[in-house]
Amino acid sequence: MIESDAFVQALQDMGVNFFTGVPDSILGGIIAELMERRLYTPAVREDEAVAMAAGAYMAGKIPAVLMQNSGLGTSLNALISLNLIYQQPCVLIVSWRGYQGKDAPEHLVMGQTMPELLDTVKIPRRTLTEKTAVEDLKWVAETFMKQRIPVALLITKGVVKGLHP
Amino acid sequence: MRPEQGTLQSRAQAIGAVLELLTDQPVIVCNGFPSREAQKIADRPTHFYMIGSMGVAAAIGLGVALSKPNKTVVVLDGDGNVLMGMGTLATVGALKPKNFIHVVLDNEVYGSTGNQPTLSNVVRLEQVAKAAGYVNVERVLEREDLVYEFKDMLKKDGPNMLLVKVNEFAEDAGRILLDPPEITKRFMKAIE
Numbered sequence: 001m002i003e004s005d006a007f008v009q010a011l012q013d014m015g016v017n018f019f020t021g022v023p024d025s026i027l028g029g030i031i032a033e034l035m036e037r038r039l040y041t042p043a044v045r046e047d048e049a050v051a052m053a054a055g056a057y058m059a060g061k062i063p064a065v066l067m068q069n070s071g072l073g074t075s076l077n078a079l080i081s082l083n084l085i086y087q088q089p090c091v092l093i094v095s096w097r098g099y100q101g102k103d104a105p106e107h108l109v110m111g112q113t114m115p116e117l118l119d120t121v122k123i124p125r126r127t128l129t130e131k132t133a134v135e136d137l138k139w140v141a142e143t144f145m146k147q148r149i150p151v152a153l154l155i156t157k158g159v160v161k162g163l164h165p
Numbered sequence: 166m167r168p169e170q171g172t173l174q175s176r177a178q179a180i181g182a183v184l185e186l187l188t189d190q191p192v193i194v195c196n197g198f199p200s201r202e203a204q205k206i207a208d209r210p211t212h213f214y215m216i217g218s219m220g221v222a223a224a225i226g227l228g229v230a231l232s233k234p235n236k237t238v239v240v241l242d243g244d245g246n247v248l249m250g251m252g253t254l255a256t257v258g259a260l261k262p263k264n265f266i267h268v269v270l271d272n273e274v275y276g277s278t279g280n281q282p283t284l285s286n287v288v289r290l291e292q293v294a295k296a297a298g299y300v301n302v303e304r305v306l307e308r309e310d311l312v313y314e315f316k317d318m319l320k321k322d323g324p325n326m327l328l329v330k331v332n333e334f335a336e337d338a339g340r341i342l343l344d345p346p347e348i349t350k351r352f353m354k355a356i357e
Binding site: 020043044047048049052053054055057058059061063077078088148 | 215217219220221224225226227230231233250252253255256345348349352356
């Protein structure tokens with residue numbers, strides 16, 4: 001399991017210096033670490049978070065947005081008619097609820113559909129694993145700034161240490 | 166027909182009055198007629214014109230304001246936009262960026278789609294902002310009051326909201342000329 005502080009440090013080493021989002025239990029450890037480091041700006045909706053990230057990017061920051069995958073539904077219009085068409089990069093750190101059909105009912109449709117949804121709107125994605133973490137983050141760093149679009153790093157349960165180990 | 170209609174200034178007149186008081190401050194303009202009218206009245210590289218993603222103008226402005234605390238950020242928003250992204254009033258009110266002026270051009274209708282009514286004829290958005298934690302809020306009808314209050318807000322620590330009641334008239338203003346990636350690049354360079 002990846003430690004939250006190591007994960008946050010890796011993002012900071014990539015240059016990410018503006019963090020916002022809406023929480024999920026899978027992301028609890030990461031958000032606690034970000035708050036500890038006083039780096040986290042909480043948002044109330046995921047479309048608000050991606051728009052704040054767009055503003056921060058244009059003001060010289062390198063942004064990341066944390067969200068549960070249900071938030072992709074909420075933020076889809078901002079992602080495609082703001083970030084994508086205006087070429088405003090951000091790292092989307094998305095928890096994959098409903099992964100492999102094992103979750104509460106409200107997560108199952110998005111859990112199954114998310115990869116196709118991201119592919120359809122042409123948001124590049126990669127699923128983080130402990131074994132490939134270094135390459136995964138390298139891929140994120142290279143892709144989102146080069147293409148100047150949002151890039152999704154998907155996180156399944158148990159890959160990054162949560163609040164309750 | 167609203168009783169005050171006919172006596173109010175147009176949205177374009179209000180936008181003109183605000184832009185006249187600005188120089189190089191970053192300005193986020195919401196989608197629809199406000200962006201098109203602002204482009205027609207005074208096109209500046211410090212303007213970020215939205216052409217879609219309704220409801221998030223204030224969130225973009227908040228991202229800029231938090232990242233550039235030494236610049237006063239102005240958001241030109243509409244009543245329909247504010248209602249759609251009303252949660253952002255809470256985020257602004259809680260984070261309290263001092264350098265944030267939220268101008269709401271309130272014509273009580275969705276102008277770009279045929280003047281269907283919004284809810285701002287009964288919901289006082291500046292009072293919602295006040296309850297959410299905005300430090301200064303004002304509601305104005307007349308041009309002189311708009312100029313006075315906006316000048317005042319430029320000097321005061323915010324977050325500020327200036328709600329301007331405007332009529333439904335829309336200027337004959339063309340679509341946004343620059344491609345979206347060019348708007349991003351131009352804006353970034355201008356506020357560096």
